[in-house]
Amino acid sequence: MAHEMTTSSPASTKADRSRLALRDILFKAGPLIALIALIAYLSFASPKFATHTNFANIGRQTAPLAILAIGQTFAILTGGIDLSVAAIAAFASATTAVLMTSPLVLFGVDLGYLPIPVCLAAGLMVGLLAGLLNGWIIATFKIPDFIATLGTMQVFRGVALLTTQGQSVPGPSSTREMPPAFTWLGTANVAGIPASIFIALICAGIAIYVLKFTALGRAVYAVGGNREAARVCGISVGRTKIYVYAISGLLASIAGILLVARLSAANALLAEGEELRSIASVVIGGTNLFGGEGGVIGSLIGAMLVGVLGNGLNLLGVSPFYQRIAQGVVVVLVVIFDQWRRRSLNKK
Amino acid sequence: MATSPAHALPDTVPEAKVLLRLRNIGKVFPGNVALCDVSLDIRAGEIHALMGENGAGKSTLMKIIAGEYSATSGDILVDGKSLPANFDAARYGIGLVHQELSLVPALSVAENIYLGRLPRRFGSIDWRAAERNARAILQRLGVDLDPRAPVGRLEVAEQQLVEIARVLERAPKIVLFDEPTSALSDSERSRLFDVIRLLKEEGHGIVYISHNLSEIMAISDRVTVLRDGQLAASLPIAEASEAKIVGLMVGQALAQQFPKFESDIGQPVLRVENLVSGTALKGVSFSLRQGEILGVYGLMGAGQAELAGAIFGLTPFDSGEIHAGETPLKDHSAADAIAARIGLLSRDRRQSLIPMQPIAPNLSLAWLSDRAMLSKLEVGREKRESADYIKMMRIRPPSMTQKLLHYSGGNQQKVILARWMSSGSKILIFDEPTRGIDVGAKAEVFAIMSRLVEAGTSILMISSEINELVALADRVLVMRSGLIKVELTREQLSQEALLLHSH
Numbered sequence: 148m149a150h151e152m153t154t155s156s157p158a159s160t161k162a163d164r165s166r167l168a169l170r171d172i173l174f175k176a177g178p179l180i181a182l183i184a185l186i187a188y189l190s191f192a193s194p195k196f197a198t199h200t201n202f203a204n205i206g207r208q209t210a211p212l213a214i215l216a217i218g219q220t221f222a223i224l225t226g227g228i229d230l231s232v233a234a235i236a237a238f239a240s241a242t243t244a245v246l247m248t249s250p251l252v253l254f255g256v257d258l259g260y261l262p263i264p265v266c267l268a269a270g271l272m273v274g275l276l277a278g279l280l281n282g283w284i285i286a287t288f289k290i291p292d293f294i295a296t297l298g299t300m301q302v303f304r305g306v307a308l309l310t311t312q313g314q315s316v317p318g319p320s321s322t323r324e325m326p327p328a329f330t331w332l333g334t335a336n337v338a339g340i341p342a343s344i345f346i347a348l349i350c351a352g353i354a355i356y357v358l359k360f361t362a363l364g365r366a367v368y369a370v371g372g373n374r375e376a377a378r379v380c381g382i383s384v385g386r387t388k389i390y391v392y393a394i395s396g397l398l399a400s401i402a403g404i405l406l407v408a409r410l411s412a413a414n415a416l417l418a419e420g421e422e423l424r425s426i427a428s429v430v431i432g433g434t435n436l437f438g439g440e441g442g443v444i445g446s447l448i449g450a451m452l453v454g455v456l457g458n459g460l461n462l463l464g465v466s467p468f469y470q471r472i473a474q475g476v477v478v479v480l481v482v483i484f485d486q487w488r489r490r491s492l493n494k495k
Numbered sequence: 496m497a498t499s500p501a502h503a504l505p506d507t508v509p510e511a512k513v514l515l516r517l518r519n520i521g522k523v524f525p526g527n528v529a530l531c532d533v534s535l536d537i538r539a540g541e542i543h544a545l546m547g548e549n550g551a552g553k554s555t556l557m558k559i560i561a562g563e564y565s566a567t568s569g570d571i572l573v574d575g576k577s578l579p580a581n582f583d584a585a586r587y588g589i590g591l592v593h594q595e596l597s598l599v600p601a602l603s604v605a606e607n608i609y610l611g612r613l614p615r616r617f618g619s620i621d622w623r624a625a626e627r628n629a630r631a632i633l634q635r636l637g638v639d640l641d642p643r644a645p646v647g648r649l650e651v652a653e654q655q656l657v658e659i660a661r662v663l664e665r666a667p668k669i670v671l672f673d674e675p676t677s678a679l680s681d682s683e684r685s686r687l688f689d690v691i692r693l694l695k696e697e698g699h700g701i702v703y704i705s706h707n708l709s710e711i712m713a714i715s716d717r718v719t720v721l722r723d724g725q726l727a728a729s730l731p732i733a734e735a736s737e738a739k740i741v742g743l744m745v746g747q748a749l750a751q752q753f754p755k756f757e758s759d760i761g762q763p764v765l766r767v768e769n770l771v772s773g774t775a776l777k778g779v780s781f782s783l784r785q786g787e788i789l790g791v792y793g794l795m796g797a798g799q800a801e802l803a804g805a806i807f808g809l810t811p812f813d814s815g816e817i818h819a820g821e822t823p824l825k826d827h828s829a830a831d832a833i834a835a836r837i838g839l840l841s842r843d844r845r846q847s848l849i850p851m852q853p854i855a856p857n858l859s860l861a862w863l864s865d866r867a868m869l870s871k872l873e874v875g876r877e878k879r880e881s882a883d884y885i886k887m888m889r890i891r892p893p894s895m896t897q898k899l900l901h902y903s904g905g906n907q908q909k910v911i912l913a914r915w916m917s918s919g920s921k922i923l924i925f926d927e928p929t930r931g932i933d934v935g936a937k938a939e940v941f942a943i944m945s946r947l948v949e950a951g952t953s954i955l956m957i958s959s960e961i962n963e964l965v966a967l968a969d970r971v972l973v974m975r976s977g978l979i980k981v982e983l984t985r986e987q988l989s990q991e992a993l994l995l996h997s998h
Contacts, residue, residue, distance in 0.1 A: 357869075362869070362870050362872060365860065366863060366868065368856070369856075373845070373850065376860065377860070379809070379846060380864060381831075381833040382864060386868065435851075439849065439852075
């Protein structure tokens with residue numbers, strides 16, 4: 148996106164400037180206002196909406212999407228995009244699920260069931276490595292992020308199919324069900340609030356800290372805001388990309404594991420289409436699709452909007468076919484609005 | 496000769512028809528008057544050279560004639576009739592041969608010549624006619640090129656001829672050349688001149704922009720000199736000489752707006768030896784001393800931009816040595832250059848800024864170059880230093896939240912300067928430090944430069960602003976075709992000397 152450098156003098160009067168500041172705040176708060184309006188409408192429209200059970204439900208369903216969206220935020224802030232997040236979620240969680248439901252046999256030696264933390268660590272490691280691979284390809288071969296992750300998306304799905312042999316896990320080759328200590332992650336409530344929400348919030352907290360208070364965060368915004376400027380200031384674009392995609396991959400594996408824990412079953416086609424919903428969440432949340440502007444809080448709000456919209460349409464008895472249409476329309480409208488907003492902001 | 500009026504032409508061309516007349520053309524860009532009250536005639540069978548310093552308005556004028564820009568004021572008349580705004584130049588017989596080649600490398604010669612207008616027959620493209628006509632046009636130019644050859648495989652000079660053929664295909668009466676020889680070798684150049692003379696004999700009116708004085712003397716019939724967007728003079732070549740043209744380009748000795756300050760010049764801090772980079776730098780050697788402002792002057796494409804890129808580690812170089820103090824820089828990145836306390840103010844400010852962020856993150860960006868990715872930001876220091884620099888450099892508006900894209904060019908430039916000062920740079924490369932900033936901000940930037948050298952910083956000042964170099968530099972290296980042609984000391988430094996050595 149071409150950011151026009153104005154050579155004319157900046158907003159001259161104080162009134163001018165405060166008017167601009169007000170508009171800035173309104174524009175920024177746009178997604179939040181939309182979320183509140185949607186919740187208010189649904190509370191009227193459906194008696195089942197504004198209940199504790201339903202809110203807990205929305206939380207549980209939205210937490211994995213929110214975590215994917217946090218990773219996606221990093222990628223989009225650098226001016227990239229990670230199309231492989233859902234595939235990584237499936238691959239990583241399938242790894243964890245297979246290890247948990249069948250004993251590990253290495254070189255003919257039966258090691259028995261691995262402890263749950265080891266299975267979790269293995270899943271997270273898969274996500275991290277998959278993300279590193281994305282970053283390495285993008286940094287080394289200098290191909291567009293979009294293309295690189297479009298390719299690896301297929302690769303990771305394929306490897307996930309190999310891992311599960313195309314079956315649901317636990318399935319025919321499994322020797323036990325998912326341990327309850329594991330499914331607890333996806334189903335339990337802590338103080339009446341789903342545990343997965345806490346996990347999403349912890350991820351968000353760390354992500355916000357990284358973006359705001361570390362060199363990496365600055366590098367992310369710099370690379371997305373003006374890659375050339377980042378280079379002139381001695382920031383390695385490639386290294387930044389590797390970190391960003393590693394983070395996105397790691398978060399994708401967390402999202403996948405939470406999803407499997409909620410469903411008590413893994414499957415190589417898990418979370419299909421979630422990459423697009425994660426991108427939608429980020430864009431709805433006000434992050435510039437061309438990089439350099441935005442943040443995690445917006446993406447959380449965006450994910451909630453997507454989640455609440457789906458839930459509300461369900462409660463209102465709208466067919467899933469129409470739901471897809473509605474989601475698509477919302478995304479396009481948001482991007483149109485965003486473009487218009489940015490143009491008017493940058494024009495002053 | 497001296498008795499004939501300035502606008503009359505020699506008797507050998509008795510009815511030199513005026514093909515195109517510019518009347519009081521003015522062009523204003525936001526914050527910048529590019530052209531003011533320019534009038535001139537372009538006649539049939541005449542090669543009309545357009546000269547002027549960088550930024551004098553030559554290219555703007557060319558683009559107005561070619562209909563790419565519309566003039567803010569004044570008229571363009573063809574056959575005595577005024578052209579409408581946003582006219583289609585080709586319709587009025589005007590063709591522009593661009594400075595940069597605008598061909599599609601993957602397409603064939605014929606396709607490029609007919610780009611978007613391939614001849615059709617029964618609704619489908621008539622390839623045979625296209626190739627036949629393309630060959631005919633090229634033969635008229637005296638070249639034998641295969642119309643089916645992909646343009647990307649041709650020599651630069653051949654590509655230039657294809658570009659000319661494309662313009663000629665539309666049968667223009669006036670052909671404009673914008674620095675056509677900058678990429679050509681001597682023999683290719685003389686071939687191009689043959690083509691231009693041929694066009695002249697066919698009765699075309701030719702406008703020719705070049706920086707090459709001897710070239711202008713050799714080929715043109717009339718020369719018009721622009722200075723600061725105004726017509727300095729328009730005279731027959733017989734009345735011109737190289738010295739006279741240079742004098743017209745420079746104008747009266749400019750008032751010394753920027754008084755030279757004296758600083759103590761110390762030991763060399765940056766040594767460049769025999770630097771070679773592709774065809775852009777062909778063995779450049781110099782040293783920059785402590786507390787010195789070393790100017791670098793040259794025409795566009797003489798190698799100054801590549802020099803800055805090579806020293807700062809943005810573009811790799813083939814051979815040669817760069818030492819910053821005792822640190823050798825070879826195969827280095829910008830991070831290495833920054834570690835060696837070098838800072839770069841790039842030619843294009845947009846290359847250096849994060850436009851959608853406020854001052855503080857822009858200021859501290861270069862601090863990150865040697866930090867670990869997961870290290871903590873110095874948020875407190877960033878805030879403190881931003882506030883300090885805003886005050887010290889009088890950055891307006893003095894805001895910590897306003898996005899940088901809302902600042903004027905001069906204030907943006909101050910932020911970049913503050914960035915390098917805050918990261919402790921001792922060697923600053925200023926590439927066109929005053930481009931696109933207003934006079935007031937210019938004076939402030941110069942004041943800061945003088946404070947910097949006083950404090951022992953060294954400055955490599957690459958500039959095409961002759962008067963600024965004359966006013967500020969302790970020495971000036973004049974570059975031409977990738978070489979340092981001459982080094983002028985403060986005593987030898989003058990606007991005329993810079994122009995003469997660079998052309």
